[in-house]
Amino acid sequence: MPEVSKMKKPDVKVVLLGDMNVGKTSLLHRYTERKFKDTISTVGGAFFLKQWGNYHISIWDTAGREQFHGLGSMYCRGAAAVILTYDVTNWQSLVELEERFLSLTDTSNHDCIYAVVGNKADLTDPKAQMSQDTDAVLEDQTEREEDRTEPQVLSAWPTPPASPASLSGMILHKQVTHEDAMALYGRILRYKGLEEKDSLPADKMCFETSAKTGYNVDTLFETLFDLVLPSILRKRNENKASPTVDLEDCRGGSGKRARSTCC
Amino acid sequence: MERDNHQAGQAQGVSFCDPPSESNPPAETLATSLCLLGNHMFPDSVERKEEISTGADKEEPADLHQSDVKPNEQSVDAELLSNQVKKLETEEIETLEELINESTQPTDRDAEDVAMDNDQSDSGEFVVTMLAKAKLEEQGIGVKGRSSPLLEAGIQESPAFISHRDEDVTADSWRQHRKHVFVLSEAGKPIYSRYGSEEALSSTMGVMMALVSFVQSGDNIIRSVYSEEHTVVFLQKGPLVLVCVSSSRQSEDQLRGELLYVYYQIISMLTQASISRIFEHKKNYDLRRLLAGSEKILDGLLNLVDSDPSFLLAAVHCLPLASSLRDSLSQILQKAITPNLVFSILIAKNQLLTIVQEKTVIEDTRLEPADVHLLLNLIGASSAFQAGEIWTPICLPLFNPDCYFYAYISYLDPPECTVCLLLLSTDKEAFYAVAECKRKIEEAMVAQNSLSLIAKAQSYSVSQVGVSDLRHFMYKPFDVPDNYRQLTQFTSPEMEAPYSSDEEKMRLLDLYRYMHSRIHSTSRPLKLIYHVAERETLLAWVTSKFELYTCFSPLVTKACAITAITKLLRWIKKEEDRLFIRYPPKYSTTPNPSKSSRGGKSDQQDTTDNGFLSLL
Ligand SMILES: Nc1nc2c(ncn2[C@@H]2O[C@H](COP(=O)(O)OP(=O)(O)OP(=O)(O)O)[C@@H](O)[C@H]2O)c(=O)[nH]1
Ligand SMILES: [Mg+2]
Numbered sequence: 001m002p003e004v005s006k007m008k009k010p011d012v013k014v015v016l017l018g019d020m021n022v023g024k025t026s027l028l029h030r031y032t033e034r035k036f037k038d039t040i041s042t043v044g045g046a047f048f049l050k051q052w053g054n055y056h057i058s059i060w061d062t063a064g065r066e067q068f069h070g071l072g073s074m075y076c077r078g079a080a081a082v083i084l085t086y087d088v089t090n091w092q093s094l095v096e097l098e099e100r101f102l103s104l105t106d107t108s109n110h111d112c113i114y115a116v117v118g119n120k121a122d123l124t125d126p127k128a129q130m131s132q133d134t135d136a137v138l139e140d141q142t143e144r145e146e147d148r149t150e151p152q153v154l155s156a157w158p159t160p161p162a163s164p165a166s167l168s169g170m171i172l173h174k175q176v177t178h179e180d181a182m183a184l185y186g187r188i189l190r191y192k193g194l195e196e197k198d199s200l201p202a203d204k205m206c207f208e209t210s211a212k213t214g215y216n217v218d219t220l221f222e223t224l225f226d227l228v229l230p231s232i233l234r235k236r237n238e239n240k241a242s243p244t245v246d247l248e249d250c251r252g253g254s255g256k257r258a259r260s261t262c263c
Numbered sequence: 264m265e266r267d268n269h270q271a272g273q274a275q276g277v278s279f280c281d282p283p284s285e286s287n288p289p290a291e292t293l294a295t296s297l298c299l300l301g302n303h304m305f306p307d308s309v310e311r312k313e314e315i316s317t318g319a320d321k322e323e324p325a326d327l328h329q330s331d332v333k334p335n336e337q338s339v340d341a342e343l344l345s346n347q348v349k350k351l352e353t354e355e356i357e358t359l360e361e362l363i364n365e366s367t368q369p370t371d372r373d374a375e376d377v378a379m380d381n382d383q384s385d386s387g388e389f390v391v392t393m394l395a396k397a398k399l400e401e402q403g404i405g406v407k408g409r410s411s412p413l414l415e416a417g418i419q420e421s422p423a424f425i426s427h428r429d430e431d432v433t434a435d436s437w438r439q440h441r442k443h444v445f446v447l448s449e450a451g452k453p454i455y456s457r458y459g460s461e462e463a464l465s466s467t468m469g470v471m472m473a474l475v476s477f478v479q480s481g482d483n484i485i486r487s488v489y490s491e492e493h494t495v496v497f498l499q500k501g502p503l504v505l506v507c508v509s510s511s512r513q514s515e516d517q518l519r520g521e522l523l524y525v526y527y528q529i530i531s532m533l534t535q536a537s538i539s540r541i542f543e544h545k546k547n548y549d550l551r552r553l554l555a556g557s558e559k560i561l562d563g564l565l566n567l568v569d570s571d572p573s574f575l576l577a578a579v580h581c582l583p584l585a586s587s588l589r590d591s592l593s594q595i596l597q598k599a600i601t602p603n604l605v606f607s608i609l610i611a612k613n614q615l616l617t618i619v620q621e622k623t624v625i626e627d628t629r630l631e632p633a634d635v636h637l638l639l640n641l642i643g644a645s646s647a648f649q650a651g652e653i654w655t656p657i658c659l660p661l662f663n664p665d666c667y668f669y670a671y672i673s674y675l676d677p678p679e680c681t682v683c684l685l686l687l688s689t690d691k692e693a694f695y696a697v698a699e700c701k702r703k704i705e706e707a708m709v710a711q712n713s714l715s716l717i718a719k720a721q722s723y724s725v726s727q728v729g730v731s732d733l734r735h736f737m738y739k740p741f742d743v744p745d746n747y748r749q750l751t752q753f754t755s756p757e758m759e760a761p762y763s764s765d766e767e768k769m770r771l772l773d774l775y776r777y778m779h780s781r782i783h784s785t786s787r788p789l790k791l792i793y794h795v796a797e798r799e800t801l802l803a804w805v806t807s808k809f810e811l812y813t814c815f816s817p818l819v820t821k822a823c824a825i826t827a828i829t830k831l832l833r834w835i836k837k838e839e840d841r842l843f844i845r846y847p848p849k850y851s852t853t854p855n856p857s858k859s860s861r862g863g864k865s866d867q868q869d870t871t872d873n874g875f876l877s878l879l
Contacts (some may be wrong), residue, residue, distance in 0.1 A: 041556030044655020
């Protein structure tokens, strides 16, 4: 059954950017479906609507392939947050963020926030192999729901007692360090002409995640959602002045009523 | 009745070729590498002048399966056969029998021909050695090569690293694939290989290109190479060279048609215009950069081509549906429109439910089956994450090879994800407007309970026809009555026992492919073939109104088969409304039609590359 939330006009837009194969689709899938499963390289972009409290957040999972390069700026138009994703085991994927993807964000909101995310941390980092959503653990919905409230605690865990390497079998060389990512964040601010002191700090906006184990994935999305709330509120205020959007809201509202009566 | 010369040919297949010659001198690299192609020889026959065409710029026909029937022949036959059909309807079955008897004559002649071809193959020489010695005669006379193991050259340069397409290209299992497909650039750069990584095969592909350009340098075009086990077919389209190495025993035309599908699928992702521009810009550009990630789409296409007769017939298969339900679905689509929307397509279980199209943009054209096939394949290959709504550029190569449409793809029945909505717009920015159309469609479908009705729809069993000896059939009308310019469709029941296993399904398809190649033979097209195979009997019949392939149990008599076909045609006539999309509705969404997607060299040209040209 289609979700009721789909009838609502999204309040805010979040875009996932990054080279192909870094794990954008897997991250989003882990977050929304609580699973890690096989993916197929994305074509174009895929649109998702996420209910966050009273708000509707649209998330665009874009294709990293060069074939779709020019579309990026369209997906980014009016974005409130952009998640620039790289693969911690692949230095080139960080380089591509700067060379190929950063310019696509020119169409995003002037107050857009940027997160730099190193995915596949499970491959390099023992602590990222242990997580609330480890594949070895039961794929039980409720259990994970409970876990969702304490990702910070988990990420702060010291090296867990169980031999983490046994989970994936090996530890790969980490090609991109957290410092590299933070340096890129600094350059992004400069590119945008933003002062570091007026912006969100690099250590807050650079994440290392694992879509495979779930490590830091909820933290990433939820931190961003919380950060875009002000943007939502401002947009709502702007919308009050706009008659066209009011019409849209009415349509969405009536649709919702129609649906609730039939249910 | 004449006995199946196809089978006979296959049985002889092993004997009528040269035994592997051990005594050949060691060949140069070129020769050795060419052996990837098997023992390919140019059969030294009259037909070879077609194979190595002397026209340097000979063009491939644009349509995939053009009718090979000669026009004058057709007009005569059309009359004759329309009489036949009429008579059929009044149960004058003897005439059909006459036709069958007539048809055995060419079949007999053909049997002779097969033998003749074999002789010629025997006397043919391999191209390989001669090419290596650079002594290919101007007329491309068959030259004999040697049968050394495949891919010796490939081994030398096989890189150490293992990619995700990490099949060992030196292994026997690699060689034994039924059908290899390679795509390379004119500069000999590998672009795609169905099995194994392109890198591992780069020297092999280089050799293929050397072969192509060598023949070209003599103002010839290499079209095909034959050996006892393999048929190698070449297709050059613009800066791309496509090669198929097949042991499937399909006809050259069929294999070339399949390569054309591969080409079109690449065009559907990049457009022809941008591929040309890329290679104008940089002759040795590595196109894999742009196709990276699309291998699965091409893999999926080739699997479909092998397993789905839609491709062979160049026709679309729609899901049987009560016409009232199909009409109501069409109306739902017809009402949910937005400016620049040009096609609304509803798909269930990978088959069409209905298709509604814009009036003005496509006034004088129809959607080509090949374009629909490419769309269906794209959906199948990209729907791993089915919860979202996809917005992606896509080119419909037969509609216009140089421009993009923007496709909105969304499933209407998550989490099952069997019913898929596809909306095509010419406006890149129209996502939200188009997504809104989906909401409307969704709402209307909820109101009419359409989803549960669609869920009940299924393909039909041949037993519904009520003819005991009939096991399976494929029926393709050339024009659905009252609907000129209708999308070409065909109907076919489920493949049931004894065609339940994948192997048996494939065997039946191979028989159909064989019948199809006979019907569409360029040198000697046939109207009717009665073919007694080992485990079944097949009858194929083409008229001006339809193309029909039927499969019967082996012991069916000719008279039975004819009665059965009469009944079958009558049944199809009766069920027509359910089996086909009969009255595809239209809508009007462009008050001011730009025709940009049709026009080609229009303002949309700028965006045809999706911006990737800036990365070159
Ligand atoms: N070990 C590990 N593998 C991952 C992780 N995330 C993704 N992968 C794998 O990386 C590959 C690519 O993942 P996708 O999510 O499809 O990558 P993408 O960024 O969406 O790629 P495009 O859609 O082509 O742009 C898949 O094989 C995933 O299984 C991760 O956290 N750890
Ligand atoms: Mg993806």
